[in-house]
Amino acid sequence: MGRKPKLAVYKFASCDGCQLSLLNCEEELMAVAGEMEIAYFLEASRAVVKGPYQLSLVEGSITTPRDAERVHQVRRASRFLVSIGACATSGGIQSLRNFKDVREFVSVVYATAEYIEALEKSTPISYHVRVDLELQGCPVGKDQLLEVISAFLHNRRPNVPAYSVCMECKKAGNVCVMVASGTPCLGPVTRAGCGAVCPAYQRGCYGCFGPSGSPNTISLSERWQQIGKGEEEIVRAFRSFNAYAEPFRRESEAYERLLTEKALRDSTSSS
C-alpha cells in the first residue's frame, strides 16, 4: 500500500464551527484517519507533519495583513485547496464590517487601537488565491464535507449541488412556508446542502448556505415586499452569514440605497 495522502485543515478568521463539523463526524472521522494522514489540524492536535498536503480544507476569511500573506503559503503547500464555510467562501458574518468603516469600530472597541491590524474588508479565500472547490454553508454540512473527502480519495467529482434549498424542501415533503403561510424565506435563492432544516420547522430559510447557482434575488425581494416585508427587513435578511457573497451583497446594497434616498427625501420635505 502506498503512502496515505496528507490532509491539512487550516483556520483563518472564523468561529471554528466548520472544523467542528469535521470533528463531529466521529465514526467517519476514524475512516478518514484510516485513509488519510491527518497532518495538520491544530483544532484536533498540535502535532504537525510537514507538507505538502494533498488536500487542504480552509476555514475562515482573510481579515488581517498577516493572514493575507499566510494564505499564499497555504496555497503553496496544498495540491487541492477546498475552502469550507461561509467565512472562507464569502467573508462570513464578519464581512458586515465591509459595509461600514472598520477603523471606527476599532477605535470604539479597543483601548489601544494602534495594536490592531485589521484589513478594511473581510474577504473570502478565493479573493486571494486560486481555490479548487468552494463548499458553502454556515457551518458546512457534515455529509457534504465527507462527500468532498470521499470524492477526493476516489478520484471522482463531488456531488455538491448548486440548486436551491427548495429542491431539498420538496424532496423532504415540507410544505412551502412562503406560499402556505406568507413566511419570508430565502430558500429559493439559497444553495441546498442543509437538508432544508428551517422550513421543516415552519421557519423561513436564513440563507446560511449562501447563494445558489443562479439566484434571482431581485424577484424574491419584490415578492417579500408583496407579502408585507419592508426594505429594512430585506437588507437585514441578505446581510447575515453570507452578506458579502456577490448576489446577496448587491441585493442588500440596492435596498440600502433605497432607504437612504427615502430618508433624504423625508428630511428635505420636512425641513
Added chain:
Amino acid sequence: MKAEERLVIRPAHIQQLIDSLIRRGYRVKGPVVRNEAVVYDDLSSLEDLPIGWTDEQGGGRYRLRRRDDEALFGYSLGPRTWKVFLHPPERRLWKAERNGRGFRIIEEEERPPLFAFIGVRPCELHAISILDRVLAGGEFVDPSYRARREGLFVVVANCGEAGGTCFCSSMDTGPAAASGFDIALTEVVTAEDHYLLAEAGTGKGAEVLGETGGVRPGEAEITAARKTVEEAAARMGRSMTGSDLKDLLYRSYEHPRWDDVARRCLTCGNCTMVCPTCFCTTVEDRTEITGGTAERWQRADSCFSAEFSYIHGGSIRSSPKARYRHWIMHKLAAWVDQFGRSGCVGCGRCITWCPVGIDITEEVGAIRKNGVRGSDREGEG
C-alpha cells in the same frame, strides 16, 4: 351478493372502504392536513381526512380555510403529488462491493408496498397515465415504477370545487374522471344531505365497494352528483386551450416574453417538483470513505438548475430564460411529439407553488396574444 356498479355511500362508510383496503394488504395513502396544507400521506382512519377543510389558491399563494360543512374532499389540491410514491425523489439503484482487485454489483431488491390511493383527482389520474406512458410505456421501462404502479388501487374523488389555480376543464382532464379508476367518488354536500356517489370502474373496485354498506342511488342523487361536477367546471377561473399550442410555441422561440418571465423566475425548481408529470432524474455515485462500497442513486432533478444541462464544456442552458423556455417547450410542445399528448394536466400546482406566482396560463396567453416574433431556433443561451 352481486357487486354493485354504483352505490350511494355515507361519509362514515369511507372507514369501511379504508378498512377493506387495509385488509387486502394495501398501504393506503390519502389526503391529510399537515403544516398548513392538504398533503398525501398514510391514511388509516376516516378522521385522518381533511374533514371540513378547503383551500384558497392563487399565484404563489395557498391558504387552508374552514368550510361551513363537513365535506371530506372539499379542498382542491395540495403541493404533494402521487408521483412521490410511484416515482420517489430518491432511490438507490445498486450497490457495489470491493472484491479483491475488482468489485461485485449487488442488485437493489425493491419490494414496494401495494399502494391504494384515496382521493385522486381526475387531473391527477391523467398525470399517472402520462407517467405510465413515459416510465413504463416505451421501449425502456423503469422497473421500479412498474412495480409500484402494477397493483395500484385508485379511488378517485371527482371535483366539487375548482381550486383557484385549476384549469383542467380546458385541458380536458377533469373535473370528473371517465375511466382508469377502481372506484370514483362524487361527494354531494347540501344543507339537508351529505353523501358520496360511488362508481366502480373495475371488478376489484366493485368488490371493495360492495363491502362499504352503500345503497343503490336514486335518479335525484345521480343528477345532484353530476351537477356538482358541472358547477365546479363552470367556476374554473383559468384556461389554457388550443390544439395549435405546440406549433405556436415552436414558432415562438425568440419571443420577448421569455425575457420577461426570466426576470421573475427564481430558477428554484419548485414548479417541476410539484408538477405531477415532471419525471426527470439524475444519477449520483456515492462512495464510502474507505472505498469498500459504492452506491448509485437516482435523484429527482429539475431543468431549472444549471447542472441539469451540464455536458462536457459547460451548461447548455446557462440562462434562466433558456431554462424556463425549455420547461414550457417540453411540457406543452415537445411532449406531444414524444408521448402523443401534452405533459400538462391543468392542476395549477406550478402556479400556486411558484414562490413568485408565475402563471403558466398567463405566460402562454401572453405569447399567444403578442403573436410570433422570430422563428429562429438558434441561440439557446
